[in-house]
Amino acid sequence: MDLLRSLPIGSYLEHPVTWLHKIDPRVKLVWLMTFLVAPLLSNPFWRIGLAASLILLTIIAGIPLRVWRKQMGWLLLLCFFMFLLSSVAPDSLAAKHSPRMPQFCPDAIVPATSTDTPENLTTQQPAECQLKLPQPTSYQYVYLDRRGFLFFPRLVVTRRSLDVAVRISTLIFTLIYSTSLYLLTTAPEEITAGLEDLMSPLRRLNLPIPEITLTLTLSLRFIPLVLEEVQNLVRSVRTRAIDWKKLGVKRSAQLWLIVSEKLLENLLLRAEQIAVAMDVRGFTSPNEHRVQWHQLRLRWRDWIALGILIPFWCARWLIGGVA
Structure with missing residues (x-):
């Protein structure tokens, strides 16, 4: 068991030096804040896309498989179990959903008399007429409803519980792995130098930067x-x-x-x-x-990374939507 190799949390990868290492730490810090803020109030598709983009970024950057294999594997396993538990958990809504049902059979309407009441008319209809009507849209609130047997409880997966499960699992993965990827490709001295440069205006408030x-x-x-x-x-x-x-x-x-x-x-x-x-x-x-x-100086690759932020946030407002 080697925690420093299997789970390099907070450890800096000195070799090999990838193109992600060469980006200015201030630019990477801005992208880290972007990954932390972008999932807020977004739809499930955007959250899943952010998690997939982090995995794709790790592969494109050329980080060795031995570095992130176990770390990402354990994190994905944790998020998968969180997804399963949250999807079958109660959705915290007290609404009882039922499909559209006819109140009476149109072919079996009995002519009304003076002594009949609306309650009598509905009770006179046969039970065979209680059929499900075709739904006007493909909307479903309850995706899965299985009755329990023996020691197994009843499994109910609703639209609300599935949305909560996606939200929790993707947030955990994005928060942990984006921070770990930032620490993996940025030296501690670069992190502090970038933070000191970004917080330099706070010196006017006599803060000990x-x-x-x-x-x-x-x-x-x-x-x-x-x-x-x-x-x-x-x-x-x-x-x-x-x-x-x-x-x-x-x-x-x-x-x-x-x-x-x-x-x-x-x-x-x-x-x-x-x-x-x-x-x-x-x-x-x-x-x-x-x-x-380290000498903090923005190069051409840093300006490209900053320029990608504009279409990224445009896609966030157009595609990400609001949860």
């Missing part, structure tokens, strides 16, 4: 360390060949509590080591120790 970007840089660098510590602790537990059945629930919980305490202790130790290393090198303030690792 250098301190915020430094904290973000350290947090991004700390994600692989957290995965490494989790991986080491899991391996240490597996090598001891613990029989969980003999331990029981209480002792197993105590053991995992000890492991969690050890994980927190190791992470705090790593954080202290980073602080000591910065202190030894004379680091006092981000303003006095500025190292420009």
Whole structure:
């Protein structure tokens, strides 16, 4: 089990360098915000198209299969189960839907007398006349209605529940995978440099922009360390060949509590080591120790990526619609 290789969440792919790596981090940040905002208030077809476009972008960018295969596989599996659970869950609408049914049979109308009432006329019709009328349109609110048997509950899939299922599953995939793809193709220094450049107007409000970007840089660098510590602790537990059945629930919980305490202790130790290393090198303030690792400059590929935003948002308003 290697979390750093199987699930490279927050890890930067240094090699191979694809064309997605060469795009300016500010442009990629704008596209990331676009993928996060575009699914809001959109129809299911647009949401599915966004998820498919992320998969297609990964393939076109030439990112190795070993990098995103397991990560995308587990994420797609999670979204699939979320789709199944949400589609069969109650749709939260108290409306009872029924097809069009005739009130009486036209061929069996009994002539009305002075003593007959409207209630008597309807009750005099035979039960065979209660037939379904042909629906005027192809609209269906209930897609699937299967009665349960034995221990299986009744399965009802409606238009509302299916829409909610598509919305939840595609949102989870788009939010997680778009962020992961951004971190995969953008170095932490590029991310912080781009954010610092975009937030530079906020300096007029006396906001500590250098301190915020430094904290973000350290947090991004700390994600692989957290995965490494989790991986080491899991391996240490597996090598001891613990029989969980003999331990029981209480002792197993105590053991995992000890492991969690050890994980927190190791992470705090790593954080202290980073602080000591910065202190030894004379680091006092981000303003006095500025190292420009990347030169932010928009090139032709960046302008093309920004230009694609215009037809993208036009398609969003014309095709995406409102959910």
